[in-house]
């Protein structure tokens with residue numbers, strides 16, 4: 001079942017408590033089950049920190065995060081994470097990387113092979129099962145990371161600039177693939193990006209964060225129906241929403257300077 005995310009008065013800082021560098025101001029946010037939310041904001045404003053807290057990789061100094069009615073206390077297979085730098089295990093093949101998550105979830109061996117192969121086929125990596133990360137292009141690495149995250153069927157997908165390191169063409173293909181599978185599986189998605197175009201193309205809702213210590217300063221509903229096609233990028237509605245977000249981010253940059 002898809003899960004909602006509830007962020008309640010979460011604040012964070014790094015360093016010893018007394019000389020803490022504040023990173024997040026108290027932030028509250030409700031993400032409904034099945035929503036696709038993109039997060040934009042100036043560099044260093046705390047986007048990754050916020051997402052890492054939802055993932056359970058960082059625990060908030062103040063406040064709490066609830067995913068599907070349970071307080072987050074650590075990582076869980078119910079929350080799949082995809083990072084920009086792929087985070088593949090270099091000593092494992094494509095198949096081995098995908099198999100690993102399933103093994104952690106306790107899926108029996110024969111079943112693992114079937115599920116892994118299904119996801120390899122879905123992301124278009126059939127024939128590359130036995131290659132190691134060093135033998136893969138950037139796009140293939142990111143497809144492997146996506147297959148690995150999808151194979152364990154997480155109810156929540158957390159993506160931190162997952163396509164940032166890819167060329168424009170591969171990026172566009174993976175964006176459409178992601179939307180297709182989201183429409184089929186209906187996970188709750190939290191997706192960080194620096195790219196306004198990407199944010200409004202993918203999301204049903206775009207959040208804009210302030211400069212560090214960050215908090216959410218705008219919550220923009222993207223009222224464009226799915227399935228989305230590349231042509232929507234040229235509509236007035238799309239460019240207006242992008243301009244609105246751009247102005248907000250620019251104002252935050254200027255405030256930071």
Ligand SMILES: Nc1ncnc2c1ncn2[C@@H]1O[C@H](COP(=O)(O)OP(=O)(O)OP(=O)(O)O)[C@@H](O)[C@H]1O
Nearest residue numbers: 014015023041042043044045046047048049050212
């Ligand atoms: N483990 C850590 N220890 C100390 N400081 C940290 C740590 N992780 C992040 N920071 C600091 O916290 C701030 C927010 O970092 P974070 O990665 O969350 O920002 P971001 O909005 O994702 O940035 P970017 O858009 O550049 O990726 C930065 O100033 C960063 O240097």
